[in-house]
Amino acid sequence: MPKIRHKSTNKAQFSFGTLSKIEALMSQGHSMISAAKAMNTPFSSLQKRLKKNNSSEPRLGRLPVFAAVVEKVLSDRIKYLSSIFYGVTAIQIRKAAYQYAEELKISHNFDKSAKMAGRDWLDGFLKRNSISVRKPKATSINRITTFSKEEVQLFYRLLVDLMNKYKFAPNNIYNRDETGISTVQVPGKILSPKGMKRVGSITSWERRKNITLLCGMSAVGGFVPPMFIFLRKGMTLQLEKDIPAGTIYKCSDNGWINEHLFFEWLQHFAMYTKPSSQAPVLLILDNHASHTSLMMYDFCKQNNTHMLSLPPHTSHRMQPLDFTFFGPLKAIYK
Template structure:
């Protein structure tokens, strides 16, 4: 049981109130042990590191007064003054801020051009840049690449960079995606939609994808927040099975079309496959003009388009899709 009394074992004043600082001191004792409890107003919350750095920059670089800066950023003058004389500049760095910004811009540009760099390639880039500027550490020269610690620190200093899994993008798709091509596409699409008045569930998107023995692209460094990262891949995909899908925004999808790398198609190839799927055979496993005509017939069987109820297929400009019969 705690007992509050005006008599202290050490003859200290008790129950005193300091009206100037609005702090109350109580002398409490339990049996023969005297303890002091101090009930005071809550201290000001410690400001964030970024706020402190901004305040130091205002004082040292822009010449603002400490009092004015502390008042503008809502921090104590004492804290601002102490950081003024000992700013935190971090550990020793290989590159300056300007040089690191150039490296970060290069990584972003390479990613947007579908040639993003992996972790190993980024470390190699840092090593080459350090050698070119004659600031390469001896440890880097031994292994001829930057260290993992440097890359980790570099990524932590540039929060707009992250490691992402890129999507395989063919060279033709990467070069044909430009403002002029996209504008032409939407102009023609708008003309067709106004002419035939398609219902949303009658507009289908058709696209192929392939299952290959080639490994997936590794993760590359790109700008944080980007929704899709491209990576140019080789046209050689090894053993390939092409799959064609028909799907629309209403959630309707048709049985898939599979193109197997065989001369002749056999029903055993679709054992345990999707119900209603169409199986085709082509030596290379790629979609060809003849295979695409059969795929369009497969689409017509399930959708049954007519003059009164037409259907629209959206697809890319692959050579197999440009066929008079289709």
């Protein structure tokens, strides 16, 4: 583990603001010694700074291996690679730092046997350059290449046109999405006796299966009772035990949504939202194939429901339910 060094000295307490005040006192006729005493600043430190015109923040300890300019080149490269979904690991940076120092013939105290910088250097480098260690989310190439400024601007232009034309009330603007929930929860850490060989935690099922959950939520927080889709041929009353009011349960051969089940959910949605010509409803959803059919179009047209599709492969950045509801739901469920 890196060493944690607590500061045990009163040195380097002054700041750039203190130096500015000292210079102001000296411009008023005070000597350097009297100005240093007035601001409780060591005279020798002040003399060195004024002589070298050094206005940087004071610091303790030895200087970093790399100069600030060299570190900036390295940190800019790290940030750029992260922005294009090719981020580097801490080990890779430590090895790169060692190679960098060797090629530039910079004196260093890195581990020559492992040929990489130490963890102390890495911690200091990250702190100095506003970089943190993060766990990335797996993102497909389709999502990376399709998510573009033009696609997003087109979506918002269509949204503005619909809002101007139909004047949707906030409680009539809905986002709809589905997600898969595993039947086997991931248990967290628990307390158990030392030396105990087997430590278990109860889960719903023995083998992992996904259950699809369909939700619809309005801009003001109102929601339509959800739909659950199970991977099975037929329903059983046991699955509907203790269900929330209004929830509907369906089955499919693969446990996912299909055109028939989406139409059933759309009827369920219309029953709860009660759209009318005076209060039309806007439904924002992804562009899954099950959502685009003549049957859906006719139903929405007859029931004053207007559907707006998110651009393809952009739901990971633009789907409200993913960020505000499904994420916290899965975290609590686990």
